[in-house]
Amino acid sequence: MRIAFFIRNRRISFFLIIFLVLVTCRNGTPEIKKADPILFELKASLGSLSQIWYPRTMDTIEGGFYPDFNYRWELEGEQTKMLVTQARHLWTASSLYAYYKDTSYLKMAKHGFEYLITKMWDTNHGGFxxxxxxxxGIYTPQGSTKSTYANAFAIYGLANYYKVSGDTAALNLAKKTFQWIDQKAYDPLYKGYFDVLQLDGTNMLLLEENDKDYDNWIRRNWKDQNSSIHLMEAFSALYGVWPDKHLGERLTELQLLIRDTITSSKGYLYLHLERDWTPVILKDSSxxxxxxxxxxxxxxFGHDVETGFLLLEASHAIELQHDSITPVKAKKMIDHGIDKGWDLKLGGFFDGGYYLDDSDECTILNRAKIWWTQAEGLNALMLMASLYPEEKRYRRLFEAQWSYIKKELMDQTYGGWYGEGVEGxxxxxxxxxxxxxKVNYHNIRALINTIEMLEGTYVLVPEK
Structure with a gap:
């Protein structure tokens, strides 16, 4: 039997796939014998993860995707439909269709798109x-603000869906969302974008009191790395299917702001910054x-290693062939995550640290190994191993990261990943x-990317 059949059949368990792959390898062709053994594990894991999420999460009654499941994968919770969650499902279903060419994923992606356009778009004020x-029993808009960050994920999902479906309605909505963000959230004075907006899209610069119980009041006139990097991610995806000049200018501007201003000299991201890009630093506070x-x-550390990857992706999107600075800075960010955030004892990346003084010592303040950080770490380590094969530590750490994920994050009983490493x-x-x-775009993207890197087909890695 063909290995591809088992790998791409979402009804076959993870362990059965591994067994069949190993048996076939022992009796297979010379080409299969030469294949990287981790490649088979990654493919099997992708199939298992895809099977546990889909079509289980589809809400065929109200539309969109159910967000809340307990540890046994039973529906449990209030099932709030958040834009970020819905858009990530749209992106993931589209990516799985692109990978597997299984039309059931395209149908799921269409299902997600229809929910965004018919239920989540604000027909009165624009934006989602x-x-x-x-x-x-009736799904009703909630909240006192709109989020640029969340709308960025809508663009990300819509662009990916258009890429695989050719549905111009999705592209038009992605364009419309970009134009809404650019009109409402862009700062013409200092550049970049505000994340927190009023419901009609007006920024909050002139508000002096929280008289309407605005969400995220403390961040009303700040900028931040999280919305910035995901806007860059979304703009990269949209520019890939709609190479608009103005969009390209905004993407380039964002990339340079993230690379040269939001990233510190040590190689990590400032989380929040004032309007003029002065970092919000609490070191002198109690x-x-x-x-x-x-x-x-x-x-x-998760955002840092992820951003190293996203910076390179942005350079590729806008075809900066002669950009010699971004690869150096992206590598520095990932190296910083390894040097300061990697657990030398058990493996995996810690969640967060802090430079308490002006020394080079970063104190770990949150030792949790959050699931999405481990996925982004896996992706970044394999990317560095592919771009810099002479530096052997990247491949060694990639293997250690994969071992950590298998041991501490994968649920061998009910399937899926735990929210963080178990570690006892x-x-x-x-x-x-x-x-x-907790959706699935981080780990499914990491699995697809690392598979393509090992197969030598990944777009960010030049052919040798």
Whole structure:
């Protein structure tokens, strides 16, 4: 039997695929014998992960995708439809269709697109609603602000869906979303974009009191790395299918801001910055205040290694063939994540650290190994191993990262990934497998990318 049949049949379990692959390799062709053994594991894992998420997550009653599942993959929770969650499912289903050429994924992607265009787009003020919550059985927009970050993911999903489907309605909506973001959230004075907007899209620069209980009030006039990197990610995807001049200018501008301003001299991202790009740094605040506001200022190793990849992706999208600076800075970001955030004892990347003084010591403040950070670490390590094969530590760490993911993140009983590495904490095994912030685009993207890197077909790695 052909290996491809088993790998691409989503009904075959992960372990059965591995067994069949190994048996076939022992009796197969010379070409298969030469293949990287991790490649088979990655393909099997991708098939298993795809099977556990789809079509289980499809909401065939209300539309879109269910976000909340318990550790057994049973529906459990309030099932709030968040734009980020829905858009990520659209991106993932489209990517799985591109990989497998299985039309069931294209149908799921269309299902996701229809929910975005008919339910989540704000027909009064433009832009997408962030949340739709069930109120007395009817999904209703909730929240007091709109999010540029969330709308960026809509662009990301729509562009990918158009790429595989050719549906011009999806492209037109992606264009419309970009134009809405650029009109409402762009800062003409200092460049870049604000994330937090009023419901009608107006920025919050002139507001002095939180008289309407605005979400994210403290961030109303700041900029941040998270919305910036995902706007760059979205603009890269959209530019790939719509090479508009103005979009290209905004993408280039964002890439340079992230690379040269949001990234510190040490190689990590400032999480939040004031309007004029002055970093928000809480080092001189009390320890209690820093702990209470950890989300505002720390070293996020997952975002750093992910951004190294996204910077290179942006350069590729806008065809900066002679860009000698971005590869150096992207490598520095990933190296910083390895040098400061890698667990030398167990493997995997810690969640967050902090430079408490002016020394070169980064103190780890959150030792959790969050699932999406490990996925982005896997992707970044294989990318560095492919671009710099002479530096053997990248391949060695990639293998260690994959071993960590298999041992500490993969649920061999119910399937899917845990929210963080177990490492002896059995309670983690009982936590939800999916919620609005735990979808699948990070790990499925990492698996597809690393498979293509090992097969020598990945677009960011030049042919040798």
């Amino acid at each position: 609603h962030t949340f739709l919550k069930p109120v007395e 320890e209690t205040y820093r702990q209470e506001n950890f989300a505002l200022d720390h070293v996020s 904490n059995e309670q983690i095994r009982l936590e939800p497998k999916a919620h609005i912030w």
